[in-house]
Amino acid sequence: MIKMLLAGTAAAAALLGLALPAGAADIKIGDINSYSALPAFAEPYRKGWQMAVEEINAAGGVNGDTLVVVSRDDAGKPGNAITAANELVAQDGAVLLTGGFFSNVGLALSDYAKQKGILYIAGEPLTDAITWSKGNAYTFRLRPSNYMQAAMLAEEAAKLPAKRWATIAPNYEYGQSAVAVFKQLLQKKRPDVSFVGEQWPPQGKIDAGAVAEAIKATQPEAILNVEFGADLIKLVREGTARGLFEGRSVVSFLTGEPEYLDPLKADAPVGWIVTGYPWDKDQSPANLAFVKAYQARYADYPRLGSVVGYAEMKAIAAVLAKAKSTKTEDLIKAAEGIGFDTPFGPVSFRAIDHQSTMGAFVGKTAVVDGKGVMVDFRYVPGAQVLPPDSEVKTLRPQG
Template structure:
């Protein structure tokens, strides 16, 4: 049964329990490594999305006649722990590949492990550009639209604004650094007369929001590019609003429109920011509505971006297994290159040249309705339209024999 038909099996999913095949000798095991305790707002929905996909896949007969099983480990946001669990999953749990991880520094560590040990790793969530370019390798693929892709979507909007003097604020690690570098490069190419007048680099989840806001205000920018997320975003929005930092300025928020980060703000959510995010309740395509209905029926909750990523991750793995007709690592790697499949947000392809999927993102404006932060005036941007050319990728990515 083709993976493109999976969304039609929602009615069967309720009859299958996620743990029902655990320990079966003929189960295809997938290793899942993620920061469940460090950032549960994203990772728990991720795991739930993965569980839903597995139930539907298994209800439809599994892959190669075998059910899938997800074996999870918590890396605590630490690269060393992630690599240790990767080794354990392959050695003791007999997984055919690993997937997951949220933080970019953890994803880069797992990518290096995959390259060294010749094990397949599907990076579901890490956004660092180096994962598929500067440090890309044969054994690593990525699902989510990368930092570069989402920044390019926001830079497109920034170039159309009147803002010429820009300041940035981003967490001081791989993801934040990639985001700011990409924003400067892309915006400067689109609008050569822009200036960058300030940079703030708070430590991840240790932001001094008052000091950061004061420094940004002192730079007198016309626009602010914000890359903070999680608890850092909440503190920054509250302090910036109190100090009227965002008044009469163009503000861009990378990931700010995702429910994981927008919902905790409630009525304090900013208005008029240009953001990437996920307006789950407003997307009315049949495939996405079916996904939402299935997710709500199983978990009595609404999906977040993590839910969608987890779901698409397992759909991707099942499609690769089906294409390869094998659990052999090299066969699966070859199957992932150029792999195409349908998802609740449309078709995606894993590009052979850099192993990046073309999954896109939603871009729109933030607003407040009924005391909750929402995205309005949004549209879906196809990821393929925001990736560099093959010629550029060849310069960015090492020759790895892939």
């Protein structure tokens, strides 16, 4: 288990040059993430929240109190996450929980939050169930959901001439949810589209050659990909070697994120329609300031995980400052509808479903100077792709 305390003592405050008031208390936040299972995302994520905590405490903390993060590794397993949550709340005194990467882990933590009556701010888990079918009063989600990203991608996919589609996705909650909502939204725009093949490799254990051959045999005109991490790398390389992508359009969740493009280097796919983060090309003031500070702090460039970790802690600080309390009911009341700043600009947590309005970049992949990058991209605000309140009320349980 990873356990880290940041800026939780007078000595740490002194090292950061803080001028906290006498008698300032520690506010402990419990962070749980898949540090050992997916370090490509989790390590930048950790750097992001560490930088945010340093900034918050350097500015005087939250209502004069010091923000402290106690962090645990769930190894990508829901059972580990629940064990960590119990320890963080009962032993370490965490007033709220945050983090999560895999959707099944996020759902487990969301249910724990409901059962124990503690606030959980999910950073990364993307399944729609977290805020809709299994949503609860205690859970909020930061990143744009599967529905939101599928809506962005389906808009571009609908412009393609392709009618025969195949899908490749990891066989767990995230992949299943992403495929289902993409199918729904694309066929709503294009009733002439059909799905002729699908592959569901186990997450982290893809047999990429067999998957590529199976999809190729269905003769699709376009492919939806939901694989990420090491599985994505294997799929791209095996699929390219076997001609899977030749003459076919590919639409892909997350592939434009630098943590997934960078390892592919010159093998990165060209022309895929993706969501991602063009960190070095987005010229918005918020991103430029974030990138400059991140590079100064770490001598490295940010990944999407860095944005998630940073924004997560900024959101938590905003909630705590507004609530002026660490009681769960006060935190929930403060979080509903609250606005906060992120490297992508100002966003808010919607009161109706606790989904944030953070958006995503949509563009295409290319190889420039021997590395994969995003080109022809645009930022889509989350509020533009969320369903109306009337529809949300049918998707989310009441009460």
